[in-house]
Every structure is written in structure tokens, then in C-alpha cells.
Amino acid sequence: MTTELYIxxxxxxxxxxxxxxxxxGEILLTSVGTIGIPYLVRKNDEFYFKDGNLxxxxxxxxxxxxxVIYYWLKSDSNQTKIKQNTIVSTQKALTIQALGNIxxxxxxxxxxxxxxxxxxILNSKTENNTYQIQTLTKPRDxxxxxLMSGQLRVKE
Known part of the structure; x- marks a missing residue:
């Protein structure tokens, strides 16, 4: 069973x-429940979200x-600031106003x-490596x- 939703x-x-x-290059930041997890939209991402939690x-x-914003949001000092600026009602929340206070x-x-x-440059290299890993994982899998079942053999 998958928890991903598709259109x-x-x-x-x-x-x-x-x-x-x-x-x-745009950023999504979790703002309700689990607070402060940033996501940097990457080159091959195609999605939309319909969620007030971001x-x-x-x-x-x-x-x-x-x-730059992504890595700033991930920093320990900023994560502490985010946690300090959350409001608590039925769930923790980070408002845009509270973000503006940081x-x-x-x-x-x-x-x-x-x-x-x-x-x-470093982020681009990381992205390219991740893409190559995903590309190579499919044929391996x-x-x-x-090979393990003996259905396919490698000639010596």
C-alpha cells in the first residue's frame, strides 16, 4: 500500500x-504538525500541493x-528559532507572521x-548524483x- 496520491x-x-x-529553486516548508522541514524544488520535480500545512x-x-534559503532553514540555529516561534493550539503551527519575526x-x-x-554548484552535483543512482538502481533491481534465481547467467 502506498501513501502517495497522484492526479x-x-x-x-x-x-x-x-x-x-x-x-x-522554490522552497516548501512544513508549517503545521511537524514544523520546519524545508524542501527545495528540484529540476525534475513536477507536482502541486493543495495543503495549508506548507x-x-x-x-x-x-x-x-x-x-541559500534552503540551507539556512536547515541550520541548527534556524531550526531552534523556528521551534521558538511556533504557536500551539490543537497542533503546533508556524505562521507567516511568526516566520517574519525570525x-x-x-x-x-x-x-x-x-x-x-x-x-x-554543490547542490547541482548532489542532484545529478542522486539522479544517476536512481537511474542505475532500476536495471540492477x-x-x-x-541472477539470484539462476534465470539469468553471466558468461565467464
């Missing part, structure tokens, strides 16, 4: 045309990119741009059981 390709394109969907970060300014030290523009370039 048809046709419905996705209808939604994408009519409304916005997350784009590469905060969607986009249109970053002043030299910030989604990758301060961030902004380095000078030159340093921020240098950092952004470096982090984007189909061939390995056949």
Missing part, C-alpha cells in the same frame, strides 16, 4: 495552466536564492553571491533477482 497528467497540466505550481517561499530578493544576519552582497554560487 492524472491532464489534471496536472490543467492546474499548472490555471494556477501556479512550485518551480525549481509555506511556499518564492521570488527571493537581495541575492538570495532558494538554495531575524537573519545578511552578509554583504558580494559574499552572499559567492556563497550562493558555491552552494548551487530488475537483473539481480534473475
Amino acid at each position: 492524472s497528467e491532464e489534471r496536472f497540466h490543467e492546474i499548472k495552466t490555471k494556477f501556479e505550481v512550485p518551480k525549481v 509555506t511556499w517561499g518564492k521570488n527571493f530578493k537581495n541575492g538570495f536564492s532558494g538554495v 531575524s537573519i544576519l545578511i552578509p554583504e552582497s558580494k559574499i552572499l553571491c559567492k556563497y550562493a554560487r558555491l552552494v548551487e 530488475s537483473v539481480l533477482p534473475k
Whole structure:
């Protein structure tokens, strides 16, 4: 049994045309229940969400990119700030107003741009490696059981 939900390709394109969907480099942040887990939208991601439990970060300014924000959100010090700014009713929640209360030290523009370039290069390499692993895992998973069962043999 899977917990993933899918819509048809046709419905996705209808939604994408009519409304916005997350784009590469944008951030989704869990904001209700489990708080503060960021997700960076990647190159091959195609999805939309219909959930008030997420905060969607986009249109970053002043030299910030989604990758910089993503790693800032993941940092221990920021995770502590997020936890300190959650409200508790029936469930924990992080409001946009509370997010706005979290301060961030902004380095000078030159340093921020240098950092952004470096982090984007490293993140891109990580993404490419992940894609290659997924690509190589599929044939391995189909061939390995056949080798183990003797259904397929390798010539010496």
C-alpha cells in the first residue's frame, strides 16, 4: 500500500495552466504538525500541493536564492528559532507572521553571491548524483533477482 496520491497528467497540466505550481529553486516548508522541514524544488520535480500545512517561499530578493534559503532553514540555529516561534493550539503551527519575526544576519552582497554560487554548484552535483543512482538502481533491481534465481547467467 502506498501513501502517495497522484492526479492524472491532464489534471496536472490543467492546474499548472490555471494556477501556479512550485518551480525549481522554490522552497516548501512544513508549517503545521511537524514544523520546519524545508524542501527545495528540484529540476525534475513536477507536482502541486493543495495543503495549508506548507509555506511556499518564492521570488527571493537581495541575492538570495532558494538554495541559500534552503540551507539556512536547515541550520541548527534556524531550526531552534523556528521551534521558538511556533504557536500551539490543537497542533503546533508556524505562521507567516511568526516566520517574519525570525531575524537573519545578511552578509554583504558580494559574499552572499559567492556563497550562493558555491552552494548551487554543490547542490547541482548532489542532484545529478542522486539522479544517476536512481537511474542505475532500476536495471540492477530488475537483473539481480534473475541472477539470484539462476534465470539469468553471466558468461565467464
